[in-house]
Amino acid sequence: MPSETTPPPSPREQAHAALESLLKRLVSLPERTMRREVMGEYFAQIHLDIQIEFLHLLTMRSAVFAEYRIALIAFQDLAIAAHPLHHDASRELYQAATSRGYKHIQRLLLSAPPQKQNERPPRGHHQLAEVPLGLRKSLARKQNISMLEKLLLDPDPSVIRMLLQNPRITEKEVLLLSTRRPNQPQILEEIARHPRWFRRPSIQIAICKNPYTPTAITLQYLPSLPSQELLEIKDMAQLHPVTLEAAAEILSLRDAARFYQPNRQPTPAQKDPTPFDLPKESLFEALERIRKKPSPKDLEQED
DSSP, X not given: OOOOOOOOOOHHHHHHHHHHHHHHXXXXXXXXXXXXXXXXXXXXXXXXXXXXXXXXXXXXHHHHOGXXXXXXXXXXXXXXXXXXXHHHHHHHHHHXXXXXXXXXXXXXXXXXXXXXXXXXXXXXXXXXTTSOHHHHHHHTTSOOHHHHHHHTTOSOHXXXXXXXXXXXXXXXXXXXXXXXXXXXXXXXXXXXXXXXXXXXXHHHHHHHHOTTSOHHHHHHHGGGSOHHHHHHHTTOTTSOHHHHHHHHHXXXXXXXXXXXXXXXXXXXXXXXXXXXXXXXXXXXXXXXXXXXXXXXXXXXXXX
16 A cells, blocks of 8 residues: 655645744844844745745735834845845836735835825925035934934935934924825835834834835834724825735734724724735635734733
């Protein structure tokens, strides 16, 4: 009688194992740049079929479960930092995502520009118009709060970078920078990538709602936003269509996750037709594969 052999794991199963293994490593790393490099090295070692399922699982899980968002940001940092892996592999990944109908991954790989861009940078404070750049950067390190407030209007991203590192600058000032319109994408990127400020929920919301924010950065932070904020964002016509589509899909995934939770009420987004392009069976199957189910407390925190 022939012996039975165990079939090899499918690409989806291998992607699940790869994602869980990588996530453990990323969580242990203290710096964002380190997580980006580890993501690049790890991702390059797996086959294309596994890569595409890896991104499929990562995108869906990060929409619902907070612990996966650190991996999503690490992957998207590869594109923002012009990492060689992303440049070399993104075309193959995009083609594979297209063949599978994974529009959520196609969007992840595109480098869409901000919805709005200024051809002319905003002018700085009139009293500093003639001050050389080097001196303005030096002033941004000082403790004179009156001068720091004037420098908040500076059009040069390098001056803003110095300001963000100044201990006299508070969340109030950074919010002013994050909400200013018109604005420069490079300044908003400085805020979004700053280790002190990018974790603040109020800053993330302001960055995502600003039409001058680079779309790749907006897509990084959308999964971290509360559902109520996403409901507002998906109806903000001044934002990039890719942003609106992503916000609607995240809401759809969260509602699908709630489908599996007892005694849960649907959010207002569930009244709309689902924008997710996968068949319902595939969507629910993917959600069922999420082994760590969220507790009611976790879901309440999402709202």
